[in-house]
Structure formats: structure tokens, C-alpha cells
Amino acid sequence: MATMREVAERAKVSIATVSFVINGTKPVAPETRARIEAAIRELDYRRNVVARALASSRTHILALLHPDLESRPNATVIQFVMSAAHGARERGYDLVLWPINDDEQMSHLLAGGLVDGALLMEVQIHDSRVDRLIASRVPFALIGRTENDDLPFVDIDFDTTIHQAVDHLRSYGHRRIALVTQRTKAAPGNEPGRIMRAESAYREAMAILGSPPAVITVEGTSAGGREAARALAADAPEATAVILMNEGASAGLVKGSRALGRDVPGHLSIVSVSTTRELGEMIEPSLTVMEAPAAPLGRLAVNALIDQLEGVQDAPPHRLIPCTLVPGQSVGPPPSRT
Amino acid sequence: MATMREVAERAKVSIATVSFVINGTKPVAPETRARIEAAIRELDYRRNVVARALASSRTHILALLHPDLESRPNATVIQFVMSAAHGARERGYDLVLWPINDDEQMSHLLAGGLVDGALLMEVQIHDSRVDRLIASRVPFALIGRTENDDLPFVDIDFDTTIHQAVDHLRSYGHRRIALVTQRTKAAPGNEPGRIMRAESAYREAMAILGSPPAVITVEGTSAGGREAARALAADAPEATAVILMNEGASAGLVKGSRALGRDVPGHLSIVSVSTTRELGEMIEPSLTVMEAPAAPLGRLAVNALIDQLEGVQDAPPHRLIPCTLVPGQSVGPPPSRT
DNA sequence: CTGAAAGCGCTTACAG
DNA sequence: CTGAAAGCGCTTACAG
Incomplete structure (x- = not known):
């Protein structure tokens, strides 16, 4: 060269x-x-980009810090990752993937000087990784929020999303609506923010509706979905609809409900929140979903970070994006009482 | 610092x-x-890793070159990506994501000196990107193969995989087996290698079996799957089983067959090749799949590349990994002739 | 076993 | 508008 x-x-x-x-x-x-x-x-x-980086102390490399997703990644995640990578390249930045197992390792990597900034995925309500990030003095943006709203973040607007899901179900006549959510390995009270926020938006919507909330928490697997179907029948039999905040359990919930003689949507309507429309289409009947804004969120996150790095002041203030309703065939009127 | x-x-x-x-x-x-x-x-x-990179002319950064997957990525792809990133980090390397739109851009990036080596995904039979890679003098490994088997690559062993799928179907008594494959935007004769290799392995297996082959090519979507169901009924009515080499069409194929009054597996057995077991479980009935070795392949690829960079000679010679049979409920005996 | 020094290929005050 | 030079923080012959 x-x-x-x-x-x-x-x-x-x-x-x-x-x-x-x-x-x-x-x-x-x-x-x-x-x-x-x-x-x-x-x-x-x-x-030579390396020489430039050393001389200017700007590498134009960004890190995407994510839990080690080797096992059960979902379509939403990769859409997010790919759009972030794409958005970064469009502004002359490179995105490196950092599967982070522990905080120590994370601080180590951050201290190496390879990256100008970092994006942190799967943020929890209390997140020690965020403390590490702050301590490292590397600029960052979060995907999701801790309890501290002042940090730079982008997130799904769960308030709007859940209220839209409830409105959609109400327009069909549903009033008793359950929430199925996801169990994680995190300590109780420290779940990923999205789970807590979705649940509180749901409780709020139920309060407005004047209906008692019913929350069921299961694993994000087919088996979890079946368990949810049983729990719904046993513990919330009056619910005619369910908001599902657990992508991995969606197929199991449908199969499980049918196995119990409860037709979807005949006996039970389902809206699956924060998922992809492709997944909705895989299932029989095709699921009505609130599609996660994965790609827009990826770009928003990377742009927020780069704006910060480059001192752009007029950064867009709106950093929340709601999901989009994609009607399928899993929502219908509630069964008529006879 | x-x-x-x-x-x-x-x-x-x-x-x-x-x-x-x-x-x-x-x-x-x-x-x-x-x-x-x-x-x-x-x-x-x-x-400081940047200073080290400049002084030693080794950045310890690897690029993952992939087509712009922002739109329809699949679970197999992300498993591959994540395991490659993880494998890279374990050996002290970073993986950057390079969504590549055109060859020109690719050469540009390669010439910047950021990366020590590159991994190329979605390799086609004739692939101009490979020529660019060679011209750039950046060491690389391919995920998939061109017609030139001499280049460093890792790949799914489609021969073994397809033969195992056929054997599995034969063990249930099937003899007339169709193949449903995927249409791509690539010029005919220049599809991704996996599609061509799967098809030729299929034709070979059919020749051994003494059965006429029947190949149907559709889009990788639910609509494509429905189209395949119709085409199977119309053009290959004698087929009692199908090998599906088209993950995106799987749900549509099942739904479409049922819509035509053909039960799965009562009238038609299905084996879905090179997909994830999670996807198989989503579908009703759950699909028998040949699970793609995405994670092992990711590690294999990254290790092959790093071995090459570090002059490790005793690199493992086996660079082909077959899919793994994961039985579901979509395979049964062929319908008895009455 | 240890050190002085050149050099990797740029950027960036500073001077003119 | 242009240039000489220092410096970014390391690695690596070379010498001792």
C-alpha cells in the first residue's frame, strides 16, 4: 500500500x-x-486507519456490548445488530461485537483504547455494567434503560405499545386481558428493563380499564408457552385475551391452548408484543403482533452515540420508538357468554 | 490511562x-x-491496542463481510455471527461487522488496513467478492465455497446432510421425495453454493434410490411456501415426502399443504434442512429438521482464519460439518395406497 | 538479560 | 495557503 x-x-x-x-x-x-x-x-x-487512529486518538470504532447470545438469539436482536452496523458504516464507523461475560472483562476491553464509544444491549434496571461503562469514561448509549433516565439511551416505547395492544383488544370487545411475560436469570426486581416496563404499562392500562390484572411469568421456550396456557386456564379463566411479552413462548402458548380445547382466537385472543412479523406468520393461526422497531432502534442508537462523540447538539430528543401493530389472525371477538 | x-x-x-x-x-x-x-x-x-497495531502491523481485528442483512436475517445467521465473535475474542481478536453492498466498497475497506483478516459469508459459486479479497491480499476464509475448492473455507456438509435426510425418510418407507429449494436474486447458475450443493446431493441420492427427482424453487417466504405446496400437488403429486431447503418457506408449506387438504405428515412428510430446532418447534406440527451447525461453523471459520494468520500448520483438515437430525412430528409413513 | 533508538503512518499545533 | 516537526504509544531489530 x-x-x-x-x-x-x-x-x-x-x-x-x-x-x-x-x-x-x-x-x-x-x-x-x-x-x-x-x-x-x-x-x-x-x-491507513490505524495510523490515523493513533495520531488523532479517534479510532472510529464502536463496540456493541451484548450478553453472550450464542445460545438463543432472536430475530429482533439480529435486526438490531445489523442495522446498527450498517448505520455505523454509513457514518464512517466500524462496529465490533463484544460478547461480554463479566464486568471485569468488559472494563479490560474498554481500557484498551480500541473503541471511541460503546452500545450496551439488554440493559437491566440495576446494571453494574453501566457503572463500569461510566467508570471507563468511554462514551456510550444504552439499549434500554436503567432506573436512571438521565443516561443516554434508546428504547422501545412500551407505554405506547402496551396501550395500543390493549386498545386493539378492547376494540374487539375484550375487557379481561392477561399478560404473559418472561422469566430471566436476573435477580428478581432486576429483570431487563423491558419486562418491568411492559408489566407496569400493562397494570396501568388495566387500572384505566377497571379490570383486574393477571400476570403470568414463564420461560421463553415452547415449554414455557404451554405452561402459560395451563396457567391461564387455571388461574385466569376469565381472561378472553392475552398480551404476550415473551417471543419464545408464542408457539407453545398457541399449541398449549389448543391442547386444552381453547381455540385461538375463538376462546382466547393473543397479541404478541415486541417480536417480528415473520415469527407471527410462522404460527398457525398467524399471530397478531406488535412488531419491535429493531432496525430503526439500531440506527437511532448508533446515531445517538456518534452524535455524542462528534458533539452534535441538535440530537433528536425522541429516543423512544413504539412497536407497530401487524394484524394477524389471533385476535377476534371474545366468546359470547351462553 | x-x-x-x-x-x-x-x-x-x-x-x-x-x-x-x-x-x-x-x-x-x-x-x-x-x-x-x-x-x-x-x-x-x-x-493501548491501537499503538500496538501500528507498531506491529497487526491489528488483531477481523472483518465479517456479509450481504446487507438488515431485512430478512435468520436465526442461523446470528448464531453463526455470535459464535464467530465469541471465538475471535477468545483468541484475542475483535470482529467487526461489515455490511457490504458492492465490491468497490469492500475493496476500499480492506485497503484501509483495519483488519488482519476477513470472513466472507453467503459465498456464491462464482463470486466476484472473492476475487476482490484475493486482490486485496488480506487473508480470508470463506463461509461456503466457490467452484474453487482450494481456497480456505468452512461449509456445511450438504452431501452427508441430504443423504441422512433421505435415509431418514426412506426408513419410514418413502421413495418418492421432492426437493423444495430457494429462489435468490443471484443470476441463474450463480446461486449461493449451498443451494446448488444441496440440489446436486439430492439428485445424486435420488439416482441411487432409483427415483425421479422433483425440484421446486420458490421464494423464501410464507407465500413461497404456499406456492410450493400448490406446485407439489400439481407437479409432483406422487411425492410422499419433501426435503425443504428453504427455511423461510417452511411455515407456508405446512399451512399451504393443509389448505389443499394434504395433511402433514399424513399425506406429506417434511424434513427441513439447514435450519434451527427452535424454528421447527414453532410450527404445528413441529418440524423434523436437520439443524444447521451454525455455532460450530462460526468457531471453525474464525479459528481457521486465525490459524492462517498465526501460521499454525496443524489446522484441522476437516472443514465440513453436517447438519444434525432433530426429529419432530412432520415425518411419518407414506399414505397407504388404497 | 536490558536499553537506546528507529519507526509504524498518520494528525496537528505552530510558524511563516 | 503550505511546510517542518513533534508526537500518538507502542514493537522490534540491533548492540552490548
């Missing part, structure tokens, strides 16, 4: 001037600029 | 010696080493 020095020699200028035209950092006379651009073209010169 | 110079001063040695102990590149006297290690601990020193 040609170096900046070779370009400078060929164009009969100093390397400083070459740098100025490449970066547009200082005005350069048109003729000089033309000579330099010609030299760049002739030598097929590409600036 | 502390620098190596500060460590050296505190330990009363030269920075060269500090470098030697950090990298283990040269023997250092035990007492000297102890002093240096103490200084490192006391200053909480972390080597």
Missing part, C-alpha cells in the same frame, strides 16, 4: 497538505488540491 | 523491557519482571 509520504512526494507537497485535503481540515489551493488528488488516484492511495 | 513509559519509569526499566514482559517476547529476569508487573498493577496499566 502506498503511504501518505509517497503521495506527498508525487504531488510535490508536504504530508501535512495531503492530510488537509484528505480530511478537508484546512483550505488548500485548487491547483495543489488537484495535484494531490491525482497522486492519490494514480497510487490508489488509501489512508 | 497510564502509558508504557510510565510503567517503565516506575519500574526503573526501559519501555522495551516492559514490552517484553507484556508480550512474553523475550526472557526477562524474575526480579525485573516482578517490578514491572507490580508497576502495571499499581498503575492499572492496559496496553
